[in-house]
Amino acid sequence: MDKIETMKTFLAVVKEGSFSKAAEKLDMSPQLVSKYVSALEDNLHTRLLHRTTRKVSTTEAGDNYYLRCQQVIEDIEEMENSLTNISQHVSGVLTVSAPMSFGAKHLPKLLVDFQAQYPEVKLELKLTDVKIDIVEEGVDVALRIGKLKSSSLIAKKVAPINIAIVASPDYLQRRGIPQSPQDLQNHIYLKYTYADTSLLFSRFDKNLIDLKLSSHIRANNGDLLVNAAIYGGGIAIQPTFIAGEALADGSLVRILKDYEPESIGLYMVYANRKFLPSKVRSFVDFVSKYYGDEPYWDQMV
The missing domain is CATH 3.40.190.10 (Periplasmic binding protein-like II)
Known part of the structure; x- marks a missing residue:
């Protein structure tokens, strides 16, 4: 069984949300589509899809495999099309x-x-x-x-995006340097509006999912929060592509390195x-x- 064809079949099932729709798109029988996906799961020793009578959805492993599959197929198509694109x-x-x-x-x-x-x-x-x-x-x-x-x-x-926990030297001198995520409850948190604070540290300790941080400034822009941190306004949790320059010139200091959010x-x-x-x-x-x-x-x- 051709591995590339099997991967393309899996991608189609996920995109279409069903075996029958994927079969129609691929001009194959639903039975063959199901056989391809089952063979793929057997080969990987992992269940990739949740199957119900109404719909098909990916497992956690299926989500990861979907992104990897997509990348592999994309790389193959890029290689095949490279000569055409030159002209x-x-x-x-x-x-x-x-x-x-x-x-x-x-x-x-x-x-x-x-x-x-x-x-x-x-x-x-x-x-x-x-x-x-x-x-x-x-x-x-x-x-x-x-x-x-x-x-x-x-x-x-x-590219990878790394997240840093930062504050100004002046702020840390006034308020002290936190040694653990729990210590942040005694500090001022500069909150990014779209960030889910409850998930920031939960991968280190499930008890930290209920961590309550006091945010006196909330904003939907990371540059503003990093600048507020530079002026001593509190602690920010922001990507290094925003905070990197201030970290390099010493305007900000990286803290709690062992508890930085996952890249x-x-x-x-x-x-x-x-x-x-x-x-x-x-x-x-x-x-x-x-x-x-x-x-x-x-x-x-």
């Missing part, structure tokens, strides 16, 4: 969506470098921290930060790859190699 003329308007802070801090040079290599591509940026429907919004490529769930979109990891990722997200325009393909290839395994903002700290 294609790259031009047109490319619309890119990105998170506000990351876009403002780390995209300008990338965009200038990309445009220098592809001068006939015009770039249009949409910076927002709100997760948008890229198809409805007419976005070619979206940069997203976090742990992505399975979807019909293609996701390609660009997440910077991803490129775009619609189905079939007949992908050369402008999108060129941008995806360019960005995927740009930051490397250790981005420059992590090399500073």
